[in-house]
Amino acid sequence: MNILQVLFKTSIGKKVLMAVTGLIMVGFIVGHLIGNLQLFAPPEKINAYAHFLEGLGPALWAIRAFLLLTLALHVWMAIQLTLENKAARPKDYTSQQTLRASYASRTMRLSGFIVLAFLIYHLLHFTVRIEGFGTYPHTTLLDGTPVRDVHSMMVFGFQNVWISLFYIISVGLLSWHLSHGLVSMFQTIGLQSRAWSNFLSKLAVLFSILYFLGNAAIPGAVLAGVVKIENPEVAGYVCPAKCAVCEAKKAKT
Amino acid sequence: MNVTIRVWRQKNDQSEGRFEDHEAKDLNPNMSFLEMLDVVNEDLTNAGKDPIAFAHDCREGICGTCSCMINGKPHGPESGVATCQTYMRSFQDGDVIVVEPFRAKAFPIIKDLVCDRSAFDSIMHSGGFISIRTGSAPDANAIPIGKEVADMAMDAAACIGCGACVAACKNSSAMLFVSAKAGQLNLLPQGKPEKDARVLNMVATMDEAGFGNCTNQYECSAACPKEISEEFISKLNRDYLAASVKSVFKAVPSTMG
Numbered sequence: 001m002n003i004l005q006v007l008f009k010t011s012i013g014k015k016v017l018m019a020v021t022g023l024i025m026v027g028f029i030v031g032h033l034i035g036n037l038q039l040f041a042p043p044e045k046i047n048a049y050a051h052f053l054e055g056l057g058p059a060l061w062a063i064r065a066f067l068l069l070t071l072a073l074h075v076w077m078a079i080q081l082t083l084e085n086k087a088a089r090p091k092d093y094t095s096q097q098t099l100r101a102s103y104a105s106r107t108m109r110l111s112g113f114i115v116l117a118f119l120i121y122h123l124l125h126f127t128v129r130i131e132g133f134g135t136y137p138h139t140t141l142l143d144g145t146p147v148r149d150v151h152s153m154m155v156f157g158f159q160n161v162w163i164s165l166f167y168i169i170s171v172g173l174l175s176w177h178l179s180h181g182l183v184s185m186f187q188t189i190g191l192q193s194r195a196w197s198n199f200l201s202k203l204a205v206l207f208s209i210l211y212f213l214g215n216a217a218i219p220g221a222v223l224a225g226v227v228k229i230e231n232p233e234v235a236g237y238v239c240p241a242k243c244a245v246c247e248a249k250k251a252k253t
Numbered sequence: 254m255n256v257t258i259r260v261w262r263q264k265n266d267q268s269e270g271r272f273e274d275h276e277a278k279d280l281n282p283n284m285s286f287l288e289m290l291d292v293v294n295e296d297l298t299n300a301g302k303d304p305i306a307f308a309h310d311c312r313e314g315i316c317g318t319c320s321c322m323i324n325g326k327p328h329g330p331e332s333g334v335a336t337c338q339t340y341m342r343s344f345q346d347g348d349v350i351v352v353e354p355f356r357a358k359a360f361p362i363i364k365d366l367v368c369d370r371s372a373f374d375s376i377m378h379s380g381g382f383i384s385i386r387t388g389s390a391p392d393a394n395a396i397p398i399g400k401e402v403a404d405m406a407m408d409a410a411a412c413i414g415c416g417a418c419v420a421a422c423k424n425s426s427a428m429l430f431v432s433a434k435a436g437q438l439n440l441l442p443q444g445k446p447e448k449d450a451r452v453l454n455m456v457a458t459m460d461e462a463g464f465g466n467c468t469n470q471y472e473c474s475a476a477c478p479k480e481i482s483e484e485f486i487s488k489l490n491r492d493y494l495a496a497s498v499k500s501v502f503k504a505v506p507s508t509m510g
Binding site: 087 | 272322324325326351353356357358359423424425426456457459460463465466467468469470471472474475476482483484486487488489490491492493494497498501
């Protein structure tokens, strides 16, 4: 049996695909969070970072294609495994107790589905940038390079309470999904044992909480007014009393 | 004590089943659950009715034949015991006890509470053994085996093949059974030579039989009358992956076929 047959045709193989694609996406979301936390730095920081990413050109598209393929595989395997699992018990019990399965583990499909719906919206909002979903201004870096003003785009988006709320709920559900998924992937690839399974599940919960807090901090800070729009050309800009940067920018225009 | 059992009655795999209530009166709390069913069946037989079919054999927790889903948990409310070791003292006087068969596509119902677990036998036929020359018993300590390994293998070997893991699993997965049976042999020197073929074949047979896929919730381990650890499932996953990768690069003798 060749490896592709093992991965796509056997129960353990499909689960390994779930685990590996899950792990890749965990790697991505950690990087994504660290990138996003630059919102707490002056706008130039995150704008330059976004400019750098866009400047990757074909490499960026290769990464995007790879991540989309990863996501597609994860969802496809989830659907296949779920259908097989449903078929494995055609008639359900009248009463069945839950003995030790965690609540997160029993709601993986629901949390996964809502996160997927959010992801589609999120991509349309910030990656495809559909008109009407948000505002997509431009600005210049300190060295004068014209760039997309990602900072204002994010802050403008999160100043909408509903968008922030949807975002916080979704990252909450994603963290919830991970609290089972992270441990599960170790079990599936055979790297779980009595010796460290307790530690591992605690680590997964800690990771999920930290991941949630990191993400929630972004819309939280915007709603609390800690992070403001700093581009004078964007709606919602409030000029501080004495601001050297904005005086300079105003003088330029 | 008196209890009411709400028991699943089904003529055969083709017919529709339904619940039936029966009174079990004047029970000794120290009767086993199966003895309680015996009492009910005696009354049914005396009344000229069809007794409840349930699977049982040794009645001492080692054969793995008894198989009821009692109040939504395989083998009843206690942990680490089979249905035959579940005693009526675990219930309250006047309780209504729901009794269902193990439900899984791979375990078709034969009658009432009896299901056909021969899918487990097929899995065993495909790898749950070692190929060895039979004859006189070998010298007891001819092959040294470390204490830890021997203990682990014994833990896995405690599996009585009752199917509670499948019954408890939300997905009717047989991973705990297969991992215990494969793990027991894979750990020991006698089982090592056929390790790769064993895991590949047993998992293939398990998949064919129509069991579900493990979602790492470990309901199996919680329901197991022998409290077998989900750690063996992790080991099976590991062994299966290693065997799959190795099978790609394995040299085959030219005389094959």
